[in-house]
Amino acid sequence: MDEPVNIDAPQLGDSLGAELRKQREIRHVTLKEIADATKISKRYLEALEQDDYSGLPAPVFTRGFVREYARYLGLNAEEMAARYSQLVGAQPETSSTPVLPQTEKKAEGLPFVRIDRNIVGFAALLVVFGAVMWWLGGRADQRRRAATPQVTATAVAPAVAPVVVTEPVVSATAPAESSDRLELDVKVIEDTWVILQVDGQPALNQVLRAGxxxxxxxxxxxxxxxVGNAGGLELTLNGHRVPAMGPRGKVVxxxxxxxxxxxxxxxxxxP
Structure with a gap:
């Protein structure tokens, strides 16, 4: 297999499911791999590829499935989700909303007013009690501060001197941090689909173009x-050339x- 992986553009004649299936097969990815990565049931992914919307949940959930599927393949996720929305149309409003005003009216009445008055009276007592406690506590704090003003002044003065001594140490060690990192330069020779992680976190999922x-x-x-085309990348790690991951067209x-x-x-x- 000497030819590089060819990422086809969407065709007007392809249905949404056929387009997703074609793009997946181009990248040599299985439905199980997508299901494991996106946490979407394999049964739902199969129904999407077969355009069998009767086997899928409500459109609001299925639209999210389409978006995650497309994003995993490096496609335009919003464009694919919009295509699905055009197929199923707008979601109907629920019929349960007219019931809400009736329940709100029934909740209003004199018993509720009596409860509010009791609560207000109790809250007022709490406010007065809290104000008295705050005033008493403030006076106690003032007495404590007045009794020990010189102790804090003498304790602060000698503590300032050691800070000046430690500052040169920090500036001397700071430049060493920049060398403790892995630096990878990637040059794209041929169009290549790439999914990669940096320190265990997703960092890239797209088709890189030559140049x-x-x-x-x-x-x-x-x-x-x-890597959809192992021979399509040139890698340099901290100034050292990395041997090719494989020949042109090989999936690694x-x-x-x-x-x-x-x-x-x-x-x-x-390596």
Whole structure:
């Protein structure tokens, strides 16, 4: 398989389900992989690809399924969700809203007014009691401050001097932090679909076009979860060229670059 992966543009004749299935097959991704990543039932994903909307939940939920499916494949998620909305139309309003005004009117009445008056009276007592306690507490605090003004003044004066001594130490160690990071330069030779994580967090899921360059930084690891065209990328890790992940057109999964990989590159071996 010498040809690079070809990412086809959506065709006007394709249904929504057919388009999703075609884009998934181009990327050599299984429904199980998408279900595991998006937490959407595989049964719902199959129904989407077959345009079987009778087997799917309410449109408001299905629209979210379409959006997550498209986002995982690196497609325009909002555009695909809009196509689904055009197919199913606007969601009807529920018929339960007219009942609400009647229940609100029944809730109004004299018993409720009596309860409010009792609550207001009790709240007023609490406010008065709280004000008295606050006033008494404030006077007690003033007496304490008046009794010990000189103790705090003498304690603060010597504490300032050590701070001046420690400041040069902080400025001396700060530049060392910039070198404790993995820096990966990515040069795109051919169109390539890439899903990657930086320090365990999703960082990229899209088709990179030939001629693009990317710079990534990490503390511990940069991991390529999926590369649709292994020969389509040139990688340089902290100034060391990384050997190709594979030939043109090959799909590679789970290729990680960490500090151990950098040590092997510095020693002249493959990561």
């Amino acid at each position: 693009e360059t990317r710079k990534l930084e990490a503390e511990n690891e940069i991991r390529f979860e999926v 999964r789970g290729f990680g670059l960490d500090w151990e990989a950098l040590k092997r590159l510095e020693g002249g071996t493959t």
